[in-house]
Amino acid sequence: MSLFITIGGVSFAVLSMVAIFIGLSLHILRRGIHLEAETGLEKVIGKIVDYLCIILAIAIVSIMKIVFWIIEREWWFKGPMRRFFPLLIAKSGLKVIYSGEIYTTEELVALIENVYKKADESSDHLHISITPCMCRHATNNWSDDMPNLTCLHFNTVARPYHKALPQSLMITADTAIDLVKEYASKWPFVHIIYGFCPSSPEYFDKQESICFCHHHCAVIRTELKWGKYGIHPIKPANHLAIINGDNCKNCGTCHRKCPFFAIEKREINYEIIHERCYGCGVCKRFCPNDAITLIERPNPKEHFIKREVLSLKHIQ
């Protein structure tokens, strides 16, 4: 059994490194080509990269199925692999494939307005598309009460996903803003995902997609499964939830709705475990007594996206 785990571990490490290598190569190649494509050869290479992206996009749900299978297996962290894996895979590979951070609706709206609404329509980079939720597609968990057409893709991945995935649409920045507002009002756990598909970092840093996932979200699953081993693929929002004791009627709605199981029942009331709170705001949205407020996180962690892009003055 340990031999099997070792072989599996080594192979997974090799494959992850290959995946990272391909991803980074595509990223660098694409970035260079799209910014300075002038000569014939570069255009040809650009076309090849485009087709590779479309093939990757067609196979993305299958790849996600495999990633889901991998993240569900805790034995990566047990036995002989317990030292090897967290270092080699989770600290590098997993974050390349699945990493993200939580944003508020206002922050996202500001982000789209500041980057996409000002964009020239002929721009080769600033596209937006919407596709069916890929996490739900990979797990076949379609929602009855929530919208399923919820994956917003940006930059150079928008077109490949639109071409590759059925029932997807290319949309304008205004539509994206309307949808962000609508979906976030239903389920405010809104987060940005960074994939290893190539993007245009000069416009939107490394952002690829905005997700409005439910409980079967890949990052939630990874966080819940691997968080106890110190692997945190998702960065929390810059605020925390607190319960206002006067308004709270101890109905337990927040306890049931929290995607990160951060609210625990005590003898007489409910308590938010701040180490587990990601500031997604789901509890606040569903609280029938308006007993939860979001406060500034005391020590906000470093985020991937440059905060100056947000231009928070715009919100005020």
Next chain:
Amino acid sequence: MSLLKSKIIGILMICIGLILGGYYTLCVLVNGFNENKSIFRDESFLGIPILNEYWTIAAPIFLACILLVFLICWIGVATLFIKEPQVSDEEIKKVRDLDEKNRAKLKKQ
């Protein structure tokens, strides 16, 4: 139409995986067989014929390549049998209408 694309890509991935994997396996095995003829038994580690200079280098690379091929085929099979997303027509129509409205507004501006 998109499901047809998935099927084509799935079959292509399986074919490419099998052809490349088969060809590479053949190359490694035939080369190994030829090399084995020219390697003295004394040069093998502990005198075991398989632990010679050729296989100690070729075997790990072969394993890594075969695993890559296996992954390509696995993704190919999963892509081949992918199901259609279950998004209702009303939902798509709603987003499309909203987008058309916004595009019309943009044109007016």
